[in-house]
Amino acid sequence: MVTIREVAKAAGVSVATASRALNGLSIVTAETRARIEAAAAELNYVPHSGARSLTRRKTDAIGVILPDLFGEFFSEMIRGIDMAVHGAGKHLLLGNMHGSTEETVLAIKSMRGRVDGLLVMPPNSRAESLGDTATWQIPTVLLNAQPQNGDIPFVSVDNYSGARMVTEHLIERGARKIVHISGPASNRDASERMQGYRDVLRERLGDTHPIILPGNFREDAGRNAAQLLLNRDFAFEAVFAANDMMAVDLIAELTRAGVRVGRDVLVAGFDDIPLARYISPQLTTVHSDITRLGSSAAMMLLRLLSGEELGTDAGITISPTLAVRASTTGASV
C-alpha cells in the first residue's frame, strides 16, 4: 500500500509539497506538480481517506441507522438519501440496529469518527428511548419520528392528515359504517393513523365509538379481520386498514367470500406499496413519497453540516396524497 511519503520520495519533494500538489493547491509550480502527479500515477497512489479524515476533521460520510433492512420502504428511503448525499460528494455508512434499542445506541456510538452526521430512524418511533440524544455530540436528523424534546431536527410523514383524507373519502363515497384495522399499539404511525380516523368519524358522523379491529401491519391481520367481519355478519360498508399489506389480504379474503370489493364494501389502505395497483380491484390508499422523505432528511442534515443553524423547532412533515383507485370506486378495472 503506497503512501504519500513514497510518492514524495519518488518525485524528489517533501510530503507537504506532494500533498499540496495532489490536492490542487495553486502554490505549487506547474513543473513540480507534473512530476508529483507522474509519480503518483506511476506508483498507483490512492489517498488514505481514513488518515485524511483524521486531520481534516471531516469524513465526507454520513451514517444512516435504520431498524430494518428490507422491503420497498427501505430501498426507496435509501435511494432518496443517496440522491441528496451523492450530489454533495459524500458517502453512506449503513447501520442496522435490528430492532433493538441497545443495538441502536451501540450503532450510533460506533459511528463516531466515521461519519460527519447521522440520519436515525428510531425503532418504535419513540426517540426518547434512545437515551439522552443531546449527548451524541454529532449532528443528527431523525427519520420518520418526532423527538420528545424538540431539540433534534426531524422529517416525518403526516400520518394523521393522511388518515383523515382516506376516511373523508370513504364517507364521500357514501359509506357510514366504517371499520378500522389498526397497526401495533406501540407503533406511533399506527396510533396517529387511528386518531385521524377517529376524529373524522366523530366530526362528520358523530360516531364516537367506531369499530376498530386490532392488527399488526402484517398480512395475516388482514385475513383475520376479514374472517371476523364475515363471521359476525356485521353490516359494514367500508374498511380502512392502517397499512396496505393488511388491506391486500383483506381484499383477497373478502373476494374469496363473494364480496364485491369496491361495490358491496369499500376498502382503503395506507402506504401505497407497489402491489397496491396490481391487485384486483386496485387499492385506494395513501401515498407518501418515501424517496422525498429520505432526500429531505439528507438535505436537512447537509445544511446542518455546513454550519447552518436550524433552530430548535426544525422539522418537516411530508404531506401524503390520496391515491383513489377501484377498491373504493367500484370502477371496472
Place this chain on the structure above:
Amino acid sequence: MVTIREVAKAAGVSVATASRALNGLSIVTAETRARIEAAAAELNYVPHSGARSLTRRKTDAIGVILPDLFGEFFSEMIRGIDMAVHGAGKHLLLGNMHGSTEETVLAIKSMRGRVDGLLVMPPNSRAESLGDTATWQIPTVLLNAQPQNGDIPFVSVDNYSGARMVTEHLIERGARKIVHISGPASNRDASERMQGYRDVLRERLGDTHPIILPGNFREDAGRNAAQLLLNRDFAFEAVFAANDMMAVDLIAELTRAGVRVGRDVLVAGFDDIPLARYISPQLTTVHSDITRLGSSAAMMLLRLLSGEELGTDAGITISPTLAVRASTTGASV
C-alpha cells in the same frame, strides 16, 4: 469531543493504560480499570473509530458498490449482505456508481482507508470495464458477475440453467412455438438467459431460429411485445420473458386483448419479484435467492479478510429454482 487523553488524565493514568482498560485487555488491575471506566462514563467518552482504524490497520467496515439503489433486488441483496456482515461486527459502507464506469472507479478509490474489503457489482456485468482490478489492492468479491481474468472471487446467479429450466418446462407443458423477449443486448444476465433458451429449443425441438423480440427489462417492453405478437396474428403458444417486469405487463396486455394466459398462451418470467404471485394469473418464473447471493458474497469476503486463501478459481454460482404457477398451468387461481 472528548478524547482518550482526557479520560486518562481524569483517571490519573497514562493513555496507554486507559486504552488497555477500555479495550478489555486483562493486564490492568481491576481497581485501575474501574477508575478508568468511571472516568470514561463520566466524560461520556466514545472512541474515535477513525483514529483507531488508522493504527489497527483495519476499519471493521466493508464497502458495497452497486449500480443502482432501487427495487426489491437491491434491498434483498443488502439484507443478505447485512446478515453476514452484522454477525461479524462490521459496518457497511454504501457506494453508488450510478451506472457509470468512471464513477465506479472513483467510488472504489474513495473507499481506500475506509473499508477492509469490497463487494462490487459491475454496471454491465463486464468486470473488465473496471480497469485493471488487480491494482485495487483491496480484497474484493464480485457480485453477480464473473471476472474476465479469473483472479477475483465472485458470486453470481446461474442465469443459463435458470433459462433452461423455464424453457424445458414450457415444452413439457406442450408448447412448441415459444417466443423470447430478451433483455438489453449489453447485459450479461440477459444474454445468458437467451442462450439457455436457444440451446434448449435447439436440443429439444431442433429449432435453430427461434423468435426473439428485443426488450429492455422494463415494463414497456412487455406491452410492446404483446402488441407486436397480437398484431402480427402469429400463432405463438408460449412466451418466455427475460425478466418478470416485462412478463407482468405482457400478461396484462394479453389479458386485455382477450387471450387467456395459462391456457391459450403460456407465459413465464425470470427473477420472481414479489409481484409475480399477486398478479392474475400468478406468474411462473425463476426464483433466485438474492438474499443468499448477498450473504454468500459477504461471507466469502469475510473469509478472504480473515486471511484465508481462496485460490484463483474461487467462485460460487447460485442455482435458481423454478416457481411453477398458473401462468403456465392454467390453474384456476
Place this chain on the structure above:
DNA sequence: GGTGGATTTGACACCCATTTCAGTTACAAG
C-alpha cells in the same frame, strides 16, 4: 534484607495525511 520473577504501568514511536510556520529561492527595486 536481598533477589528473582511476574505483573502493571508509562513514555514514546507510529499509522497517514494535512497544515502551520519557518526557511529558501528568485526577482525587482532602491
Place this chain on the structure above:
DNA sequence: CTTGTAACTGAAATGGGTGTCAAATCCACC
C-alpha cells in the same frame, strides 16, 4: 550590491488512538 517582497518548499506538529519496550511495582522465597 543590498534589501524587500513574493512565491515555493520543507520540517515538524497535529489528529486520536494502539502497540512496543522499558521502567516500576509487587510478592514470594531464600
